[in-house]
Amino acid sequence: MRQTANTHLVLLGTSGGPLPSPSRAGIAQAVVVGGRAYLVDCGYGATRQLRRARLLTSLAGVFLTHLHSDHDCDYFNLFLLGWPLLQHLPPVPVHGPGSAGGLDSLPPDEPDAAAFPVVSPAHPTPGLIDSTAYRFAAHAYDINARIRDSGRSDLRELVVPQEIAVPAALGARGPDRVAPAMDPIPVMENEDVRVSAVLVHHPPVFPAFAYRFDTADGSVVVSGDTTPSANLIGLARGADILVHEVYTDEPAGGRDGDHDDPPTLESVRRRRHLVTSHTPLSEVGAVAARAGVRRLVLTHFIPGDDELPDEHWTDGVTGFDGEVVVGQDLLDLTV
Numbered sequence: 468m469r470q471t472a473n474t475h476l477v478l479l480g481t482s483g484g485p486l487p488s489p490s491r492a493g494i495a496q497a498v499v500v501g502g503r504a505y506l507v508d509c510g511y512g513a514t515r516q517l518r519r520a521r522l523l524t525s526l527a528g529v530f531l532t533h534l535h536s537d538h539d540c541d542y543f544n545l546f547l548l549g550w551p552l553l554q555h556l557p558p559v560p561v562h563g564p565g566s567a568g569g570l571d572s573l574p575p576d577e578p579d580a581a582a583f584p585v586v587s588p589a590h591p592t593p594g595l596i597d598s599t600a601y602r603f604a605a606h607a608y609d610i611n612a613r614i615r616d617s618g619r620s621d622l623r624e625l626v627v628p629q630e631i632a633v634p635a636a637l638g639a640r641g642p643d644r645v646a647p648a649m650d651p652i653p654v655m656e657n658e659d660v661r662v663s664a665v666l667v668h669h670p671p672v673f674p675a676f677a678y679r680f681d682t683a684d685g686s687v688v689v690s691g692d693t694t695p696s697a698n699l700i701g702l703a704r705g706a707d708i709l710v711h712e713v714y715t716d717e718p719a720g721g722r723d724g725d726h727d728d729p730p731t732l733e734s735v736r737r738r739r740h741l742v743t744s745h746t747p748l749s750e751v752g753a754v755a756a757r758a759g760v761r762r763l764v765l766t767h768f769i770p771g772d773d774e775l776p777d778e779h780w781t782d783g784v785t786g787f788d789g790e791v792v793v794g795q796d797l798l799d800l801t802v
């Protein structure tokens with residue numbers, strides 16, 4: 468890899484979960500190397516945040532960790548809305564998950580309950596390539612009109628979706644065998660950066676990836692959404708920066724006086740999802756320590772609405788001697 472200067476990581480958005488936060492943009496971050504920006508995830512507001520960071524016209528690649536809406540909702544908006552600027556750039560490769568594998572990859576119906584409704588039953592788990600085609604079809608009128616009316620380029624040529632092949636020999640599948648032990652998969656390499664990925668444990672989602680960016684200046688790993696993950700620890704071994712998701716239990720007493728309310732089925736399921744699919748603040752330090760990283764950058768905050776002071780997050784990290792950074796939108800870190 469060629470020697471570059473000023474490789475850096477920009478946290479574009481740091482909120483976890485789909486509900487837009489009043490104080491944080493949706494999850495997205497960019498690794499900038501050799502003057503080119505590689506975007507990891509496209510949460511709510513990612514395109515605007517890229518413009519605020521003056522990185523949109525440096526966009527050279529997109530890497531989606533998984534197809535939850537808080538990670539990909541602005542993926543197509545990036546091109547649909549960024550088109551006037553992006554049409555002057557080379558086509559942008561978008562790397563991400565293939566199909567989860569159909570209805571059987573989703574959580575099964577629950578005994579003694581009505582069957583879950585199924586959206587798009589003929590194709591209930593589209594991967595990156597099909598979901599991109601559906602997005603083009605949904606926006607065909609706007610795109611066709613602007614090509615004729617504004618002299619725009621063919622938007623389809625700007626977006627190059629590429630699904631990451633998971634080795635079949637792993638026997639990985641949703642919803643219950645989502646992250647068997649594996650070596651990193653090579654995803655992309657050029658003269659500035661080498662990108663690799665592993666499956667992480669974010670059931671029932673499959674596939675869900677973490678990414679590692681190796682450059683001449685250092686290395687950055689982005690966890691995506693995961694519980695503490697042995698695959699991630701292997702991927703992050705010795706990295707300069709580990710960007711890791713985190714949740715914390717809400718302060719005692721709950722919020723907004725709702726502590727007297729009995730738990731609802733929705734709140735019970737939400738709690739179950741947090742515990743079985745995400746990383747608690749009390750355990751994220753051990754992940755960073757086992758990986759031997761230099762800096763731990765917390766992001767994808769749940770809750771993500773800034774009711775908690777930074778000290779809540781830093782004080783909650785235990786067992787890690789390196790630097791802990793509480794992520795905030797547009798924070799720019801040199802690698």
Ligand SMILES: [Zn+2]
Binds near residue numbers: 533535
């Ligand atoms: Zn997720």
